[in-house]
């Protein structure tokens with residue numbers, strides 16, 4: 134395993150807008166064992182909330198575990214993609 138030390142760069146952590154965030158919920162209602170019904174993955178919280186309302190209406194289950202996932206990218210302050218040295222960028226543009 135090699136370990137390289139890079140110069141310090143004050144990266145910003147930003148949400149990757151090219152990948153949709155993911156929302157999901159699982160019903161964890163139940164005394165001894167949880168229900169386990171799952172909403173499936175949606176790309177908007179409203180889809181999952183709608184599923185929860187419907188499930189609660191049908192079952193009177195009221196407790197859910199919610200998952201949220203998104204993708205993040207590290208953006209250097211000068212806007213250059215990570216790994217692209219200024220000299221190499223200049224060569225590409227030439």
Ligand SMILES: [Zn+2]
Nearest residue numbers: 160168170194
């Ligand atoms: Zn349930």
